[in-house]
Amino acid sequence: MGMIERFFSVIFGGGRNVVKETAEVFFENAEAGAGRDATLRAQALQQHSSEFAVQRQGGFDRFMDGVNRLPRPALALGTLGLFVAAMVDPIWFASRMQGIALVPEPLWWLLGAIVSFYFGARHQLKSQEFQKSITETMARVPQVVENTRVLKELAAQAPGVASTGPDASLTLEALELENNPALSDWRRKRA
Known part of the structure; x- marks a missing residue:
């Protein structure tokens, strides 16, 4: 027993798992990798949303947007x-x-550069606004999921919930007349 105990204490001794540590040299620990990926995604989303936190509302900003x-x-x-x-x-x-x-050729090159920079900057601005709207949409996902859950709960209380659908036997049971004294009295008075 002493030899086997010493062998296992060498491999797994000191609160360490040498086999696991050796395997992690060649293969990534999937759980730790998933944790790092989740942290990275959360930080990227937070950085991305902080870039668009400033809302431009002034008259000059609206004028420049128009120009x-x-x-x-x-x-x-x-x-x-x-x-x-x-x-x-x-x-x-x-x-x-x-x-x-x-018009000399260098002036055409200059015009081309100016137009390219203008439209490139405009494209980048629109792309950033699009990314901002995606970030805002993704931030609303938990609320939409909660609203959908509440709406599904309300559906059980909505009119028509007791509909028998295509089940013919259930429809016949629902249409079966019961002994209703008020209805019988009403029919008697009408006759």
Whole structure:
């Protein structure tokens, strides 16, 4: 017995599990990994929601949001206007296009960079607003689940709950007349 006891105390002695510790060198402890993943997700959601905590309500912010909405429609309507101008007065349009042909290439690159940065920033802003709405929606999930549970409990008290559905024998039992003195009296008076 002494030899076996010493062998097990070497492997499992001192409150340690050498086999488990050795296995965890090669394989992740699933429970500890799940705990780390849950903590990471909770921290990421908390950081994500804190980024969007500031609500812009001032008049200047609303004005700037309106100004930021102008370039895209202006570009789209301006392009359509060029097509209309080309059809209405081709000579006028051709002379304006000759002027554009004289714009140096570096200026085109600069215009392209400005437009790309503007629309890229706009896309990023809209993407962040979308992410914010997703975060707010996810925060409401527990309340929606609770509301759904309460509504299901109320359904048992709603009219029509005693409906017999497609069960014919249950329907016949529900339609079977019982001895009702008030109904019998009423029928007698009507006859």
